[in-house]
Amino acid sequence: MALNNNRTKGALLGASILALAGLGSLPALAADAQEIIRDRCLACHTESGDADNPSFSRISDLRKTPEGWQMTLNRMQHLRDLEISTEEKRTVIKYLSDHQGLAPEESAPFRYLLEQDTNRVEVGIDENVMQMCARCHSAARIGLQRRTEDEWQTLVDFHMAQFPGIELHAGSRDRPWYHLAHDETAVKLAEMYPLVTPEWNDWKKADKASLMGRWRVLGYIPAKGEFSAWMTAAKTGEDRYSLELEGNYADGAVIEGKGNATVFTGYEWRGTITIDSVKMRQVMAADKNGQMMDGRMFLAAEDEIGGELRAVKDTGDAQVVAVMPTYLKAGESAELVIVGQNLDGDIDLGDGVSVDKIIARSKDRIVVAATAAGDTGVNTVKVGSADSDVALNVYEQVARVDVTPVNAISRIGGNGGEMEKIRATYRAIGYSAGADGEPGTEDDVRLGYMPASWSIEPADEIAEHDKDHLYAGEITPAGMFIPGDAGPNPERKMSANNVGRLNVVATVDDGGNAVEGRGSMLVSVPDFVERVLD
Ligand code: HEC
Numbered sequence: 001m002a003l004n005n006n007r008t009k010g011a012l013l014g015a016s017i018l019a020l021a022g023l024g025s026l027p028a029l030a031a032d033a034q035e036i037i038r039d040r041c042l043a044c045h046t047e048s049g050d051a052d053n054p055s056f057s058r059i060s061d062l063r064k065t066p067e068g069w070q071m072t073l074n075r076m077q078h079l080r081d082l083e084i085s086t087e088e089k090r091t092v093i094k095y096l097s098d099h100q101g102l103a104p105e106e107s108a109p110f111r112y113l114l115e116q117d118t119n120r121v122e123v124g125i126d127e128n129v130m131q132m133c134a135r136c137h138s139a140a141r142i143g144l145q146r147r148t149e150d151e152w153q154t155l156v157d158f159h160m161a162q163f164p165g166i167e168l169h170a171g172s173r174d175r176p177w178y179h180l181a182h183d184e185t186a187v188k189l190a191e192m193y194p195l196v197t198p199e200w201n202d203w204k205k206a207d208k209a210s211l212m213g214r215w216r217v218l219g220y221i222p223a224k225g226e227f228s229a230w231m232t233a234a235k236t237g238e239d240r241y242s243l244e245l246e247g248n249y250a251d252g253a254v255i256e257g258k259g260n261a262t263v264f265t266g267y268e269w270r271g272t273i274t275i276d277s278v279k280m281r282q283v284m285a286a287d288k289n290g291q292m293m294d295g296r297m298f299l300a301a302e303d304e305i306g307g308e309l310r311a312v313k314d315t316g317d318a319q320v321v322a323v324m325p326t327y328l329k330a331g332e333s334a335e336l337v338i339v340g341q342n343l344d345g346d347i348d349l350g351d352g353v354s355v356d357k358i359i360a361r362s363k364d365r366i367v368v369a370a371t372a373a374g375d376t377g378v379n380t381v382k383v384g385s386a387d388s389d390v391a392l393n394v395y396e397q398v399a400r401v402d403v404t405p406v407n408a409i410s411r412i413g414g415n416g417g418e419m420e421k422i423r424a425t426y427r428a429i430g431y432s433a434g435a436d437g438e439p440g441t442e443d444d445v446r447l448g449y450m451p452a453s454w455s456i457e458p459a460d461e462i463a464e465h466d467k468d469h470l471y472a473g474e475i476t477p478a479g480m481f482i483p484g485d486a487g488p489n490p491e492r493k494m495s496a497n498n499v500g501r502l503n504v505v506a507t508v509d510d511g512g513n514a515v516e517g518r519g520s521m522l523v524s525v526p527d528f529v530e531r532v533l534d
């Protein structure tokens with residue numbers, strides 16, 4: 001009943017506001033944006049084409065993500081003295097993202113950059129792009145743009161003019177960097193990432209699903225843990241929503257939040273939500289039917305600190321969305337939380353797993369005590385006739401533990417200096433060995449995130465000699481790495497600062513058997529350049 005009430009309320013509210021906003025809102029936005037471009041940009045850029053379908057030099061032959069457009073406009077302000085109000089800038093970014101954005105397939109390989117999940121080593125990058133370009137910034141920055149050949153080449157010219165030292169760096173002074181970049185890399189990029197693609201043509205034409213409604217969200221907040229909640233998105237304008245979030249952490253504690261979101265390019269969800277008085281950002285991509293969104297939520301003030309976020313639309317159908325935890329050890333009992341929508345009927349956790357007791361039950365959250373007999377395997381969690389592809393991994397032994405992120409950077413800070421410390425958060429993922437019994441092979445079964453105890457150790461002999469593990473930082477029981485203070489440290493040899501190279505060690509207790517996993521942590525100096533430009 002509560003469920004129906006909520007949905008009606010959401011729909012009504014949305015409809016009335018839509019009617020108001022509907023007074024020419026879409027065309028107005030486009031017309032507004034074009035007028036702003038004419039007013040603000042044409043001192044330096046030029047316009048051609050007819051008034052209804054204008055072309056702006058250096059602007060119209062590109063496609064970028066919302067963040068990509070924002071980055072360029074930031075540069076226009078910082079380096080070119082563009083004058084523009086925040087409101088106008090928002091309108092231009094929204095317009096350019098909607099009309100010259102990336103299709104879902106095009107942004108898919110590089111979403112980590114949009115999600116600000118940058119503690120990672122990029123893999124599978126073209127060797128030439130790696131050497132010529134991605135030694136300064138991510139390859140994702142490039143992979144998230146589409147341009148004509150001319151525009152890729154002009155981008156190289158911009159680099160050369162803006163950063164003349166570019167030819168003197170290691171990795172370019174051994175070669176004619178500019179000529180290679182202009183005549184070869186840019187030409188290749190025009191083939192890899194051309195302006196006109198079938199994906200974008202299709203997406204431009206596609207009907208975009210409304211993202212208004214009630215969403216079942218699942219996420220993880222560092223130091224607080226996993227949560228499941230309802231998030232209601234009520235329409236407040238064209239592609240604008242107000243958000244209300246209410247639910248529970250895995251231990252039952254309440255999570256609540258309020259905020260708002262804008263959808264760019266028909267699928268790029270960008271939300272800001274205040275949870276327990278902490279401002280957080282949501283970056284998600286909606287699927288084509290507008291029924292599922294995936295991405296990440298992180299602290300607005302510290303984007304390194306965040307976790308995965310998934311939202312599943314309440315369509316009124318019965319659906320199992322998740323089980324927490326995602327694993328159960330054979331021969332043991334544990335409490336499991338099943339999360340979903342409109343859940344009715346018998347609970348079936350698959351062969352060999354018995355439901356001993358239903359501890360709590362509502363239509364969207366069921367807590368059970370379950371026992372796994374001897375059989376191992378990947379079971380499907382079923383409740384009545386609800387849709388489900390949610391897996392419960394029944395395993396015998398944790399054979400391997402991975403630490404995520406595998407490679408991370410933190411930065412010393414604080415201690416009276418200008419820059420705050422940049423922290424990092426870790427999680428442990430358990431695997432069983434799979435059919436071949438060998439851990440570390442392809443058929444390992446990912447069991448899921450597991451609780452772990454955390455410690456640090458020097459990364460190698462030099463780090464050990466310099467006692468990096470005593471100075472460079474510490475890790476909390478929840479897996480939060482906090483780097484050391486900035487500035488010289490009289491206790492260290494030659495009063496060195498507190499940088500260091502460490503391993504972060506997760507120890508998972510698998511029924512009395514300790515299984516360790518390691519990640520590497522580079523504790524570095526403050527990022528003066530980036531933070532000053534912000
Ligand atoms: C005061 C001059 C000036 C103004 C005003 C200005 N720009 Fe630019 N713009 C430049 C220059 C110079 C470049 C080439 C160098 C560069 O890319 O930074 C450029 C390049 C660009 C590019 C190409 C960047 C790329 O991705 O390679 C875009 C897009 C752009 N401007 C958008 C805008 C928009 C939109 C506005 C107005 C809201 C604007 N500019 C206002 C001077 C200006």
Ligand code: HEC
Nearest residue numbers: 068071072075132133136137141142145159163166181185
């Ligand atoms: C010397 C370091 C360096 C190298 C090498 C380098 N870049 Fe960049 N690149 C930068 C910096 C710094 C910026 C940010 C400029 C700004 O917006 O202030 C940037 C920005 C960009 C942007 C975003 C521009 C925009 O407005 O959207 C793209 C795309 C890009 N680079 C592509 C490339 C490509 C392609 C190559 C190789 C041919 C390359 N970069 C090589 C330093 C580098």
